Amino acid sequence: MASGEVIFIEGENSGRFPHCNAIFVDDEIPAVIDPATREDYLKSLHEQNLIKLVINSHYHIDHTRYNRLFRGATFAAHRLDAPAIQSLDENAKYAGIYEKLWFQAWKKVVREVWRHEEVEIGRTFEDLEEVCLGQNTLRIIHTPGHTPGHICVEFVEKKAVYLADIDLTKFGPWYGNARSDIDSFLSSIERLKRTKAETWYTAHGEGVLTGDITDRLEAYGSVIHERDRRILEFLSKERTREEIIDKALIYGKKWDPPQMFEFFEWMMVSKHIQRLERMGLVTTKNERYLSLESENTT
Numbered sequence: 414m415a416s417g418e419v420i421f422i423e424g425e426n427s428g429r430f431p432h433c434n435a436i437f438v439d440d441e442i443p444a445v446i447d448p449a450t451r452e453d454y455l456k457s458l459h460e461q462n463l464i465k466l467v468i469n470s471h472y473h474i475d476h477t478r479y480n481r482l483f484r485g486a487t488f489a490a491h492r493l494d495a496p497a498i499q500s501l502d503e504n505a506k507y508a509g510i511y512e513k514l515w516f517q518a519w520k521k522v523v524r525e526v527w528r529h530e531e532v533e534i535g536r537t538f539e540d541l542e543e544v545c546l547g548q549n550t551l552r553i554i555h556t557p558g559h560t561p562g563h564i565c566v567e568f569v570e571k572k573a574v575y576l577a578d579i580d581l582t583k584f585g586p587w588y589g590n591a592r593s594d595i596d597s598f599l600s601s602i603e604r605l606k607r608t609k610a611e612t613w614y615t616a617h618g619e620g621v622l623t624g625d626i627t628d629r630l631e632a633y634g635s636v637i638h639e640r641d642r643r644i645l646e647f648l649s650k651e652r653t654r655e656e657i658i659d660k661a662l663i664y665g666k667k668w669d670p671p672q673m674f675e676f677f678e679w680m681m682v683s684k685h686i687q688r689l690e691r692m693g694l695v696t697t698k699n700e701r702y703l704s705l706e707s708e709n710t711t
C-alpha cells in the first residue's frame with residue numbers, strides 16, 4: 414500500500430552540479446522527478462521495480478542522468494523540452510554547443526563517463542496540466558527561461574512545489590543556453606510569487622524551504638538586475654567581446670576548461686546586452702559594445 418508521501422531525496426554533494434535533488438512520490442502510480450540524485454537510492458527504486466512515471470523538469474543532463482535506470486517507466490516532460498531529452502544532438506542545439514569544436518568531446522563524456530542514455534518521452538505536458546497519481550495530484554507549472562520547457566511541479570494536496578532549477582541559490586538565475594531567455598525567467602519568478610504553497614523544494618542549493626518565499630524569489634530575481642547594472646557600468650567605455658568575457662562579470666572568476674567558461678560567460682552576458690539594447694541602453698558597433706548612457710553624458 415503506497416504511503417502517499419512526497420519524499421525529498423538530497424543529491425550527492427548537496428545536489429551540486431552535476432547532481433541534483435530529486436523527488437520520489439510513493440503513490441499508486443509511483444513517480445520520480447529528476448532522477449539525478451544519489452545513484453544508490455535510485456538503484457534501490459529500480460531494483461524494486463517501483464517507478465511507473467519519470468518526470469524531467471527540463472532537458473539538462475544533471476536532471477536526467479539516471480533516466481536509464483527506469484526504462485520500463487513512462488517518461489514525461491514539457492512539450493518544448495522533450496526533443497532535447499530524446500536526443501543528445503538536439504540537447505546540444507538547444508544549448509548552442511552543436512557547432513562547437515568541443516561538441517563531440519562533450520558528447521563522449523556524457524555518454525561514456527556519465528553513461529547517459531536518451532529516452533523516449535511518452536507524455537508531453539502543457540501548462541497547468543494535472544497528473545493524478547492516486548493520493549497526490551501533480552500540477553505542472555510551465556516556468557520557461559532557464560530552458561524553454563522548464564517546469565515546476567505543484568503537489569496540490571501537500572501544498573508543496575518543486576522549483577527545479579529556479580533554485581534560489583546566491584549565484585542567481587542561470588540562462589547560459591542558446592534557448593534560455595532572461596525575460597521569460599523574470600516572468601516565471603513573478604508567476605511563482607503568486608503561487609501559494611507551504612513547502613518548496615529546489616533541485617540545487619538549500620533543497621527544502623518552508624513558508625512564504627516571496628523575499629527569496631525577489632532576491633533571486635534581483636541578481637538579474639544586478640548583472641544588468643554591472644554590465645552597463647563596464648560598458649561605460651567601449652569594450653570588445655574578449656574584454657567582456659575576460660572580466661567574468663557573470664561568474665565572478667574564470668573556470669576550466671577555458672573554452673566552456675568563455676562559451677557560457679558570453680552566452681549569459683550577450684543575453685543581457687541584447688536585453689539592454691532593446692531597452693535602448695547599449696549600442697553595438699562592429700562587435701564593440703558601449704553603454705548609451707555614457708555616450709549621452711560625455
Ligand SMILES: [Zn+2]
Binds near residue numbers: 559
Ligand atoms: Zn538546469
